[in-house]
Amino acid sequence: MTVTNFSWINGTWFPANDASIGISDLALQRGFGIFDFFRIIDGKPVFLEDHLDRFFRSSRSLGLDPGWERQQLVDIIHHIATRNNLTEGGIKLLLTGGYSADGYTPGKPNLMVTASPMLFERGLGAGLHLMSVEHQRQLPEIKTIDYLMAVHLQPQLKASGADDMLYYSQKGVTECPRANFFMVTADGVVLTPATGILKGVTRKKVLESALPGIPVIEKDFSLVEAMAAAEAFITSTTKPVRPVVAIDGKVIGNGSAGAITRQLNEWLQAKVFTGILYEQD
């Protein structure tokens, strides 16, 4: 058997097919764990420092000690990329509640690092149709493993013909299950919700973009406002900027990617793909 993929668990390497964890782990028993996920392009981690910042923030917020220092994680990440010949793909750090004697109280956390080859879309990609869902994620600012609602609603999403969901609550639009949401006002101001969301690394880059004539502001807005937007797009690690062309069947703007969406996408693609702006080298 040719082993094509290695995973790292608590300091030991495993062929990915043999990578396992004891069933008393609190992630499995109680959905208690955090993770982070980032891209490898040309063999190099993209925005790694931001992802590690968030990983350590998430672990502190859930009271989970990663058990490894930041520089050790950087070394493991470079090692797993090399060992898996990962030129382009994703690396996931997953930190769990650990083995629990009573099935409820966290133990010593388990840390897993996995690599998956995957090609990332260059360019803007097709415009997305979103289906709105009234739901507020619990502990939204922590990158927990809680995707129960999102996975549960996949059959309903498929039936609707939409590409992804857009969560909203009484306070307004929040986020997609795995992406941040942005709208562009009639005045050309880019808004992204300020509260009740996971603060994505790509979202942060867009907030910092400072492109001439394209103000980007954190500000909550309603689903009705989003549906009346001049443009809309989402951001995530796997697809830096993707246009949103409809929400619940209501066409956004002229139904194709708007000018501001295109400019932000180009800027971000350059940042991600040129290598000039790698933060970790």
Place this chain on the structure above:
Amino acid sequence: MTVTNFSWINGTWFPANDASIGISDLALQRGFGIFDFFRIIDGKPVFLEDHLDRFFRSSRSLGLDPGWERQQLVDIIHHIATRNNLTEGGIKLLLTGGYSADGYTPGKPNLMVTASPMLFERGLGAGLHLMSVEHQRQLPEIKTIDYLMAVHLQPQLKASGADDMLYYSQKGVTECPRANFFMVTADGVVLTPATGILKGVTRKKVLESALPGIPVIEKDFSLVEAMAAAEAFITSTTKPVRPVVAIDGKVIGNGSAGAITRQLNEWLQAKVFTGILYEQD
């Protein structure tokens, strides 16, 4: 090494310490899975038919095929009790989203059955102090593995000196993280929330109790009403009826178990412990 405990995974027996699952399982990756848990007393499962009813309901609600028929599960349950010499304890059925190729889409579910020896408290037990928490569980009527908020708040609970949490939302009191809540009105009517909760098996027994002069009704009520109750108690599989003597420091009734709480506890203890009313024999 003496192996004292066996677990069952997908048709195979493992010493509990070796029982493991591949890390691509969607329970671990995305918190996607369901379970059920019931007691063994005198070597026999208690209220098994109710627990199996709920287990199959939960699995259907999340679109997870257990892969085993009801009678096969009954056989496995009796086998695991015998194999572990489980005279008194708990048995857990855990059904996960399975191995996922993309880390998001459910695969073929994994089913695990585990046994743990534990002694159950006879009698009423000490009165509980509850700490209120504004939180509505997602998909509350499905017995999912989502206990993220409950485990997350354990340090805060310990700091408060309370014994457990009481969730409430805008619609009123809902439940404790692992138990149902009941209040007794000044007129001696027993109320338990009707909506936004997991419908516990012990709760069902209390609703069906039909003790003379003790009406039990499903009806939502506010946290303020609960704090002004004549009596309050919780029900769960591990402690059939436990009195609640304070909520957020406000004493309930006279600060000890009330007469109706005691009567329901006695009735339920008899039902659980005498063996007369075992549903599975």
